[in-house]
Amino acid sequence: MMKKALITGATGFIGVNLIRRLLLEGWHVHIIIRPNTSMAILGNICEQVTVFTHDGSALNMLNIMTEVKPDIVFHLASLFLAAHQTKDIKPLITNNLLLGTQLLDAMAKNDVQYIVNTGTSWQHFNNDNYTPVNLYAATKNAFEMILRFYTSSTSIKAITLKLFDTYGANDPRAKLFSLLQKASKNVQPLAMSPGEQLIDIVYIDDVVDAFVTAADRLLKREANSFEEFSVTSGRPIKLKDLVEIYIQITGEILPLIWGARTYRDREVMVPWNTGQSLPGWHAKVTFENGIKLIQRIEDGGL
Numbered sequence: 001m002m003k004k005a006l007i008t009g010a011t012g013f014i015g016v017n018l019i020r021r022l023l024l025e026g027w028h029v030h031i032i033i034r035p036n037t038s039m040a041i042l043g044n045i046c047e048q049v050t051v052f053t054h055d056g057s058a059l060n061m062l063n064i065m066t067e068v069k070p071d072i073v074f075h076l077a078s079l080f081l082a083a084h085q086t087k088d089i090k091p092l093i094t095n096n097l098l099l100g101t102q103l104l105d106a107m108a109k110n111d112v113q114y115i116v117n118t119g120t121s122w123q124h125f126n127n128d129n130y131t132p133v134n135l136y137a138a139t140k141n142a143f144e145m146i147l148r149f150y151t152s153s154t155s156i157k158a159i160t161l162k163l164f165d166t167y168g169a170n171d172p173r174a175k176l177f178s179l180l181q182k183a184s185k186n187v188q189p190l191a192m193s194p195g196e197q198l199i200d201i202v203y204i205d206d207v208v209d210a211f212v213t214a215a216d217r218l219l220k221r222e223a224n225s226f227e228e229f230s231v232t233s234g235r236p237i238k239l240k241d242l243v244e245i246y247i248q249i250t251g252e253i254l255p256l257i258w259g260a261r262t263y264r265d266r267e268v269m270v271p272w273n274t275g276q277s278l279p280g281w282h283a284k285v286t287f288e289n290g291i292k293l294i295q296r297i298e299d300g301g302l
Ligand SMILES: NC(=O)c1ccc[n+]([C@@H]2O[C@H](COP(=O)([O-])OP(=O)(O)OC[C@H]3O[C@@H](n4cnc5c(N)ncnc54)[C@H](OP(=O)(O)O)[C@@H]3O)[C@@H](O)[C@H]2O)c1
Pocket: 008, 009, 010, 011, 012, 013, 014, 015, 032, 033, 034, 036, 037, 038, 054, 075, 076, 077, 078, 079, 080, 094, 095, 099, 118, 119, 120, 121, 162, 163, 164, 165, 166, 173
């Protein structure tokens, strides 16, 4: 029997890579998008998934869940903002709390038991149990409290994977590597912080592997009702050194000016390092190999 997955955040960088992997493994994939979501990133896998457009209401979510009745839900949808402005409060709450709550309620009403949720290492500023770095991370914490309510009052079982930085080929997000790739094509110098912060960065295939491992743990009934794990590279590295390795491997000439911008307010200098690891999973792709893989994929060699 084909296993059925329902995925939110399917058009995000991690979501699209997760879909590819699930399709390869023979899953029947259903995705929830918004009315204005562009499906361009999905390319030719569009035809292999069943798409539901959520109108934002709890009733519509309930109808989607009733129709799909998935074996498992992967909840990746989120609005990420490093710093928020007043106008961002509503979208942060709507995307990071309301959507997930509607999802959980619809699961409970349909007896859909398993969910892999996505958290962030930024929920643990200075390694504290409850000190989010910013409002985005605070909404992730708040959602975990809601998740705990559902896992304690219904048959829902959840694993939250707390992610660090992620990277991979064809990443449309304005993350470190896309910025470096852009900088190498520009004559315009890129203003950098002093670069002493440690970065914990995990290659996309390893991240996807963590989602699949977590799903397997839930489906094999090995999980408790509420679990959370850290998806760490296990090898944090100073930003300056990371960029140095990138330059050595790619041979790109980067017009970077270190120290031209100050650290962010509440910059994470040492990433969370006290999280529990996901049983059966560890990051396999070293940073050096990850960069080489990206080059090969983007050059069409893979
Ligand atoms: N560095 C990292 O990658 C990192 C680190 C820590 C945690 N995470 C977490 O990992 C997850 C995936 O990250 P990502 O980088 O792949 O995300 P992304 O590229 O920023 O994409 C976000 C996705 O969420 C969807 N979404 C947002 N609000 C929605 C809503 N109200 N209804 C339906 N869909 C909605 C977006 O849909 P549209 O296309 O419609 O916008 C998009 O598919 C997120 O939960 C993020 O917080 C990522």
